[in-house]
Amino acid sequence: MMHYRVVVVGGGSGGITVASRLLREARHLSGQVAIVEPATKHYYQPLWTLVGGGAAKREVTEREEASVIPEGAVWIKDAVLEFNPKENLVVTAGGSTISYDFLVVAAGIQIDWDKVKGLKETIGKNGVCSNYSYDYVNSTWENIRNFTGGTAIFTQPSTPIKCGGAPQKIMYLADDYFRKSGVRSKSKVMFYNGGPSIFSVKKYADALNKVVERKGIETHYKHNLVAVDGEKKQATFEDLNTKEQHTVQYDMIHVTPPMSAPDFIKKSPLANADGWVSVDKFTLQHTAFSNVFGIGDSSSLPTSKTGAAIRKQAPALVHNLLSLMRSEPMVNEYDGYTSCPLVTGYGSLILAEFDYNLEPDETFPFDQGQERFSMYLLKKEMLPIIYWDGMLKGLM
Amino acid sequence: MVTVKATDSGKSVDDALNAVLNNPDVQASLVLALEKLPMVMEQYASIERTLGFVTAVLKDKESLTNLMGGLKQELPPVTLDHETLVALLTLLDKLPKLVRYLELLETGADFVESVLTDKESVKYLLDNAKEWVEPWESKVRQTLSHVETARKRAESDNTPVSVFSLMKLLKEPAAQRGVHFLKAFLEVAGESS
Numbered sequence: 001m002m003h004y005r006v007v008v009v010g011g012g013s014g015g016i017t018v019a020s021r022l023l024r025e026a027r028h029l030s031g032q033v034a035i036v037e038p039a040t041k042h043y044y045q046p047l048w049t050l051v052g053g054g055a056a057k058r059e060v061t062e063r064e065e066a067s068v069i070p071e072g073a074v075w076i077k078d079a080v081l082e083f084n085p086k087e088n089l090v091v092t093a094g095g096s097t098i099s100y101d102f103l104v105v106a107a108g109i110q111i112d113w114d115k116v117k118g119l120k121e122t123i124g125k126n127g128v129c130s131n132y133s134y135d136y137v138n139s140t141w142e143n144i145r146n147f148t149g150g151t152a153i154f155t156q157p158s159t160p161i162k163c164g165g166a167p168q169k170i171m172y173l174a175d176d177y178f179r180k181s182g183v184r185s186k187s188k189v190m191f192y193n194g195g196p197s198i199f200s201v202k203k204y205a206d207a208l209n210k211v212v213e214r215k216g217i218e219t220h221y222k223h224n225l226v227a228v229d230g231e232k233k234q235a236t237f238e239d240l241n242t243k244e245q246h247t248v249q250y251d252m253i254h255v256t257p258p259m260s261a262p263d264f265i266k267k268s269p270l271a272n273a274d275g276w277v278s279v280d281k282f283t284l285q286h287t288a289f290s291n292v293f294g295i296g297d298s299s300s301l302p303t304s305k306t307g308a309a310i311r312k313q314a315p316a317l318v319h320n321l322l323s324l325m326r327s328e329p330m331v332n333e334y335d336g337y338t339s340c341p342l343v344t345g346y347g348s349l350i351l352a353e354f355d356y357n358l359e360p361d362e363t364f365p366f367d368q369g370q371e372r373f374s375m376y377l378l379k380k381e382m383l384p385i386i387y388w389d390g391m392l393k394g395l396m
Numbered sequence: 397m398v399t400v401k402a403t404d405s406g407k408s409v410d411d412a413l414n415a416v417l418n419n420p421d422v423q424a425s426l427v428l429a430l431e432k433l434p435m436v437m438e439q440y441a442s443i444e445r446t447l448g449f450v451t452a453v454l455k456d457k458e459s460l461t462n463l464m465g466g467l468k469q470e471l472p473p474v475t476l477d478h479e480t481l482v483a484l485l486t487l488l489d490k491l492p493k494l495v496r497y498l499e500l501l502e503t504g505a506d507f508v509e510s511v512l513t514d515k516e517s518v519k520y521l522l523d524n525a526k527e528w529v530e531p532w533e534s535k536v537r538q539t540l541s542h543v544e545t546a547r548k549r550a551e552s553d554n555t556p557v558s559v560f561s562l563m564k565l566l567k568e569p570a571a572q573r574g575v576h577f578l579k580a581f582l583e584v585a586g587e588s589s
Contacts, residue, residue, distance in 0.1 A: 385511055393507070395510065
């Protein structure tokens with residue numbers, strides 16, 4: 001049986017950032033931090049919006065997982081199957097048992113393609129596309145580029161999703177492109193959202209409602225996509241208030257699939273009633289097992305699930321974990337900060353930043369509620385660099 | 397507690413000593429002291445040896461000269477005076493703050509190093525910079541080529557400029573726009589004055 005001082009479950013944004021920070025701040029842990037991750041590739045997913053909009057290449061978002069594993073960490077190329085927090089053990093799909101002194105769960109979010117009837121069978125063809133997979137993201141650009149008019153539908157489910165603003169970003173890019181290619185006047189753009197409004201923070205919601213109005217987009221709230229018929233090009237939606245279903249004819253549909261906590265988390269003793277890793281929203285420590293911490297999308301933190309949120313969660317988690325190791329009180333608190341760079345067109349962006357109280361928590365000394373070219377440049381050119389060379393290295 | 401009073405006569409001293417030595421507490425202490433004597437002697441011998449070594453070194457001028465010479469070579473020249481010591485203490489006092497800044501600086505330097513050594517990031521930045529610059533570059537190139545062609549044509553055109561050719565020129569859309577703008581500008585200027 002293998003033993004490590006710290007075991008990190010997941011080698012995505014959260015897992016790598018935490019491991020890097022831990023090893024930077026406590027160099028003596030070198031060789032004693034294990035990252036359990038089965039994937040051999042690591043993706044910078046925030047750029048997939050621009051890939052789907054034809055403004056970035058898919059290939060620049062992909063790197064070898066080995067290249068992001070921090071020096072001093074041990075990569076266990078395996079998937080976790082079970083948690084046994086009472087015994088401080090995790091069991092992997094490969095049959096290994098790993099024991100730990102401290103555990104960090106950063107397992108990400110699971111995409112439930114099969115929760116929409118017919119979606120799996122038709123995704124990537126028949127005008128059905130999605131930015132939520134490296135395999136399908138190019139299909140979004142194909143559909144937008146070849147759209148000659150008709151009905152274009154963009155969906156957002158009522159479940160928690162990674163980056164709550166992403167479903168509408170691709171819609172704004174598509175609208176912009178349809179205008180450039182001269183087909184917007186013969187098109188109908190519709191937004192079907194399972195949520196009750198365009199955005200949860202009033203300041204940005206006000207700005208986005210103006211964008212929607214200016215662009216002439218038809219919005220339907222509290223509607224979930226429940227089925228797609230690729231052959232007939234029909235999408236079926238359910239009204240969450242009345243439970244009534246209705247079918248809409250489309251020429252292209254961009255689907256944001258329903259998402260949930262990974263199955264192996266849901267069935268573990270670490271999960272809360274909704275399936276997420278149950279952690280204290282300030283310290284990120286597990287609510288029942290004191291030597292367990294959770295970060296990122298798989299955690300129960302009541303904030304928007306983004307990479308920017310992880311960037312602020314990681315320092316709090318690492319400081320608290322090190323304090324616990326030294327038997328000192330945990331004083332670091334995460335305030336729920338999250339950020340959503342809302343692309344509103346080619347060259348314009350509203351940089352939303354807010355906290356647990358849904359109050360704006362902005363970085364720049366100007367009104368970030370306005371659409372700005374500078375913020376678009378920040379997203380496209382700077383944030384990928386900050387991610388690969390700052391965040392994943394435990395520096396930012 | 398037993399106290400011995402100094403007296404002039406030897407008898408009274410003997411009596412006092414006897415009284416002390418007959419005290420059971422004193423007897424127990426003496427036994428304990430005797431038991432610990434070998435250990436005390438061993439420590440004393442060790443201190444004596446160390447002192448002996450220090451004394452020998454201090455007396456050995458040759459060794460001392462070599463030691464100081466070596467230190468001078470290894471270490472930078474330092475004048476340890478009152479001012480230096482005060483500065484050192486001030487620096488120690490400021491260290492917590494300085495360390496915070498140093499950590500920030502270290503993070504910044506590490507980030508720059510991380511970007512510069514990351515070939516994929518450098519390529520991404522360069523490719524995208526090219527993407528932004530290219531349309532402007534081609535526009536500038538196109539304008540320069542137009543200017544050059546016009547210059548060559550003008551140089552080779554020796555025909556006299558007539559009123560008709562000026563009238564024909566005025567019908568060009570670009571010239572029309574210019575004249576319209578000039579006209580509107582003069583009107584606005586006239587209204588405001």
